[in-house]
Amino acid sequence: MFDVIVIGVGGMGSATCWQLAQRGQRVLGLERFDIPHSMGSSHGISRIIRLPYYEHPAYVPLLLRAFELWDAIERETGQTVLVTTGSIDAGPEDDPLFEGALLSARTHGLAHDVLTGTEVNERYPGYRLDASARAVFQPRGGLIASERAIVAHVMAAQAAGAEIHAREKVLGWEARPGGEGVVVTTEHGRYEAARLVITAGPWMADLVPFLNGVAVPERQVLAWLQPFRPALFTPDRFPVFNLQVEEGRYYGFPIYEVPGFKFGRYHHRTEATAAEDMRREVDAEDEALLRQFSARYFPDGNGPTMALRACMFTNTPDEHFIIDHHPEHPQVVVASPCSGHGYKFCSVIGEILADLATGTGETRHDIEFLRLRKA
Numbered sequence: 001m002f003d004v005i006v007i008g009v010g011g012m013g014s015a016t017c018w019q020l021a022q023r024g025q026r027v028l029g030l031e032r033f034d035i036p037h038s039m040g041s042s043h044g045i046s047r048i049i050r051l052p053y054y055e056h057p058a059y060v061p062l063l064l065r066a067f068e069l070w071d072a073i074e075r076e077t078g079q080t081v082l083v084t085t086g087s088i089d090a091g092p093e094d095d096p097l098f099e100g101a102l103l104s105a106r107t108h109g110l111a112h113d114v115l116t117g118t119e120v121n122e123r124y125p126g127y128r129l130d131a132s133a134r135a136v137f138q139p140r141g142g143l144i145a146s147e148r149a150i151v152a153h154v155m156a157a158q159a160a161g162a163e164i165h166a167r168e169k170v171l172g173w174e175a176r177p178g179g180e181g182v183v184v185t186t187e188h189g190r191y192e193a194a195r196l197v198i199t200a201g202p203w204m205a206d207l208v209p210f211l212n213g214v215a216v217p218e219r220q221v222l223a224w225l226q227p228f229r230p231a232l233f234t235p236d237r238f239p240v241f242n243l244q245v246e247e248g249r250y251y252g253f254p255i256y257e258v259p260g261f262k263f264g265r266y267h268h269r270t271e272a273t274a275a276e277d278m279r280r281e282v283d284a285e286d287e288a289l290l291r292q293f294s295a296r297y298f299p300d301g302n303g304p305t306m307a308l309r310a311c312m313f314t315n316t317p318d319e320h321f322i323i324d325h326h327p328e329h330p331q332v333v334v335a336s337p338c339s340g341h342g343y344k345f346c347s348v349i350g351e352i353l354a355d356l357a358t359g360t361g362e363t364r365h366d367i368e369f370l371r372l373r374k375a
């Protein structure tokens with residue numbers, strides 16, 4: 001008998017296990033693949049963290065807490081998970097990406113500089129933005145070492161008493177009537193707990209059927225290219241970026257742990273997929289699409305290919321996260337914080353999910369805009 005079972009020990013689930021175990025909860029984390037692994041949404045070494053949040057200013061308070069908790073897991077484990085590079089959010093002056101980043105920065109009094117494309121190129125010579133672009137530079141932005149952070153959260157959770165089982169697929173769960181307890185069935189056994197948290201990433205709809213068509217997996221591709229001038233693409237000279245350009249919306253990173261600068265295109269080839277059927281190999285068309293972008297905006301980075309990887313977003317219709325109690329079973333918490341921008345929040349979402357799965361099930365964080373009513 002556990003206090004809480006967490007299904008899915010990826011980005012969100014690992015942070016939740018740590019938060020729960022720290023509170024003295026008896027926790028069981030169940031993961032169908034390895035810890036970590038390359039089958040879901042959190043692999044590919046790194047994820048961007050940025051404060052001037054163009055998606056909505058309401059995310060900024062969550063981000064400020066996420067930064068504190070990323071520091072906390074670093075202190076707890078002695079691992080570096082956050083690398084500060086500064087962040088660039090850039091696009092045409094009237095585009096929601098630039099306008100939204102500026103709105104968030106101003107609304108929350110964040111330190112920032114507004115730069116033209118030319119000024120970005122002068123400050124950070126790996127960039128070759130159009131002169132007319134407008135950018136918000138924010139100094140606290142950077143990257144989270146996403147796979148290392150999963151390991152750090154799991155090790156901290158284990159040290160605090162959590163039990164974690166990898167290679168154990170959950171086949172189904174059942175809520176006892178009256179909000180009292182759950183039974184979870186896996187390939188290897190049957191477990192009982194008072195509460196359940198489901199953080200199954202692209203497989204959410206398999207375990208929470210009403211999310212079918214609401215949390216929809218989509219294939220993405222990441223590229224790492226060896227720069228012709230690597231000195232321009234180091235973490236101290238190359239801020240992480242989100243760019244809206246005529247070819248689409250792209251994001252990218254300095255060289256970190258793979259000998260290439262890394263980038264990808266949001267909604268790469270708009271390939272919605274069932275998680276089980278995701279096309280994992282990367283083809284010439286994927287690479288050509290990405291190189292078209294790097295050739296124009298990062299020509300000194302557009303050298304030989306170092307790595308190409310496929311990964312999955314799980315998109316909601318409005319691209320905001322879903323975090324809430326199950327509408328029929330208050331002892332069950334569901335979380336689908338992706339839509340291509342969730343990882344940076346893992347640390348604080350772990351705290352929120354632990355709040356929802358213990359005590360009165362309330363959280364001090366404002367998550368009203370992430371609740372299920374939209375589903």
Ligand SMILES: Cc1cc2nc3c(=O)[nH]c(=O)nc-3n(C[C@H](O)[C@H](O)[C@H](O)COP(=O)(O)OP(=O)(O)OC[C@H]3O[C@@H](n4cnc5c(N)ncnc54)[C@H](O)[C@@H]3O)c2cc1C
Nearest residue numbers: 008010011012032040041042048170201311338342343344
């Ligand atoms: C290419 C790409 C780039 C991205 N870039 C960024 C970025 O720069 N910044 C950012 O903030 N976010 C980014 N994101 C989004 C971010 O990575 C996701 O929001 C985050 O990884 C989601 O974490 P998760 O825990 O929901 O999913 P996952 O980490 O995939 O975890 C879900 C886990 O559930 C397990 N599971 C599923 N079903 C079962 C079952 N039946 N039994 C047991 N276990 C199960 C899975 O194996 C998996 O480990 C990006 C995503 C992708 C794909």
